[in-house]
Amino acid sequence: MASKTININLKIWRQKNANAKGSMETYKLDNVSTDSSFLEMLDQLNEQLVNERKEPIAFDHDCREGICGMCSLYINGEAHGPDRAVTTCQLHMRKFKDGETIYVEPWRAKAFPVIKDLVVDRSSFDRIQQAGGFVSVNTSGNTIDANAIPIGKADADKAFEAATCIGCGACVASCKNASAMLFVSAKVSQMALLPQGKVEAKQRVLNMVKQMDEEGFGNCTNTGACAVECPKEISLENIARMNREYLKAMVTAE
Amino acid sequence: MSKSAILKSSIAKKYWMALTGLFLCTFLIGHLLGNLQLVLKTGEEGRRAFNEYAYFMGHNIFIKILSWVTYISIIFHAVDGFMLTFQNKKARPQNYAYNNPGANSSLPSRYMAILGTVVLVFIVTHMANFWWKAKVTEDIPLHVKEIVVPGNPMMGQPDQKMELYLTTSGNYMPIQKDQVVFKNKTEIYDKTFDIKMGEGYKDLHTVVMKFFSKENELGLVYLIFYVVSMGVLAFHLWHGFASAFQTLGVRHKRYTPAINFIGKAFALLVPLAFAVIPVMIYMR
Incomplete structure (x- = not known):
């Protein structure tokens, strides 16, 4: 099948560095294959900019197969663009029309400061993870195989679903409050559901929520935008579970 | 914590x-x-x-x-x-330029x-x-029901208007305005003997x-x-x-x-x- 090409207009956030004042810049890009991914389209634009001896646009990317959680981008008013259950690298240009103007912006949140152009600093997620996203293991030399402990199918499935979170930050970007509740709840849930996670269960949820608040994320108002835009379709069920875990921990933790 | x-x-x-x-x-x-x-x-x-x-x-x-x-x-x-x-x-x-x-x-x-x-x-x-x-x-005025007691025209008695106050005892109480005082807005007291006769309802x-x-x-x-x-x-x-x-x-x-x-x-x-x-x- 012959590849179709489209011509597009782009409005892209350019910002020299973390302290600079950025602005939306307009670009025109012709002959974009509809089979190319959104990031390949940006590569094409950068090539054009380099040929024009202009500074290429900085954006995050790594595996380009939807699993690493590096790519971001707020495309036409939605995290990872208008498609569902995909990351920006899996978004294809066939989702856009010939002659369309496409807005590309970085994630917007106080806790995700812009480093340059479309690249934001997501280390606040790392710090939340460090605050409690771990389990204790026996290192005395007789470590037990994790699979030796029987786990119910329903719990195993739910823990796995929560663990598919790639930490891309689309939930924060989509939330009108820039709340990180979906991310944190996925990280809390994947361990709260499993016997291995019971040891630190109470301190985990308290510490991770405390870190989340300290990073300056907003509060959840249950709009559900995060779950709709999440490339891994993490459910709001996880937020409810974290709320339960937190309540339990708040009233019983030492 | x-x-x-x-x-x-x-x-x-x-x-x-x-x-x-x-x-x-x-x-x-x-x-x-x-x-x-x-x-x-x-x-x-x-x-x-x-x-x-x-x-x-x-x-x-x-x-x-x-x-x-x-x-x-x-x-x-x-x-x-x-x-x-x-x-x-x-x-x-900072908000999104396009959302x-x-x-x-x-x-x-x-x-x-x-x-x-x-x-x-x-x-x-x-x-x-x-x-x-x-x-x-x-x-707030109290709950009052006005009734007209028919007079006897043969005897030269005109129709008489009467005010009945609904009280908390559940009864309507006829009241002569000049013989009572109201205390605490709703309590009806006999003027002469200072006895509480009843309590009215605010007519909300x-x-x-x-x-x-x-x-x-x-x-x-x-x-x-x-x-x-x-x-x-x-x-x-x-x-x-x-x-x-x-x-x-x-x-x-x-x-x-x-x-x-x-x-x-x-x-x-x-x-x-x-x-x-x-x-x-x-x-x-």
Whole structure:
């Protein structure tokens, strides 16, 4: 099948560095294959900019197969663009029309400061993870195989679903409050559901929520935008579970 | 963990929003049942039913405790809501140049703070119009039924007007105005012997009826404001009811669909029932 090409207009956030004042810049890009991914389209634009001896646009990317959680981008008013259950690298240009103007912006949140152009600093997620996203293991030399402990199918499935979170930050970007509740709840849930996670269960949820608040994320108002835009379709069920875990921990933790 | 987390942590703040919100939902049902007394019965019977209900609400100790919990809930829900909204605005100092939130969330869910503020303004004016007048400032006339005792024209006796005061004992008491004094606004005392003869009812039914009537030159304005406010309340509840359960962690595929259904039915029916009552009064 012959590849179709489209011509597009782009409005892209350019910002020299973390302290600079950025602005939306307009670009025109012709002959974009509809089979190319959104990031390949940006590569094409950068090539054009380099040929024009202009500074290429900085954006995050790594595996380009939807699993690493590096790519971001707020495309036409939605995290990872208008498609569902995909990351920006899996978004294809066939989702856009010939002659369309496409807005590309970085994630917007106080806790995700812009480093340059479309690249934001997501280390606040790392710090939340460090605050409690771990389990204790026996290192005395007789470590037990994790699979030796029987786990119910329903719990195993739910823990796995929560663990598919790639930490891309689309939930924060989509939330009108820039709340990180979906991310944190996925990280809390994947361990709260499993016997291995019971040891630190109470301190985990308290510490991770405390870190989340300290990073300056907003509060959840249950709009559900995060779950709709999440490339891994993490459910709001996880937020409810974290709320339960937190309540339990708040009233019983030492 | 620190004690302040119960008030300060993001999730704990949300628990308070949910708990006070759900309590205020139960308050709405109680308030609605009272308001229905205005229209379920007509004439003297309706007037009596509403005034007796209002007296009960003002004198029962459990209702008094509940009303204080209600005042505190309203204040807490509003203050906590403003604080959360302020924090949420701070969490995104720079907005998107182009945003399409309609693709991923419902309109009421995104405008809870604005809807809530309108509801708060309504509550303040509503309390100023009724609660403040009934409890604090104005002397509300007592529940009086006027009757005409037919005279005997043959004997030259004219028809005689009489005022019957409804009392808390449940009887109508005929009163000669010049022989009694009123104490504490409602208590009827014999002037000469200083003996309490009975206690009257504040005629709040007439206050409400006049407020929303065509005779009140601002009646239509009050009516429109009331109906619009109930519409805003409906949107607030449309998201708020089910949202409170989610915040409290009550979510399961077996009962969450039922909670969502009840929430939407509640959001539609309760404000609708509230709004119909003043419309019926105005249309009389």
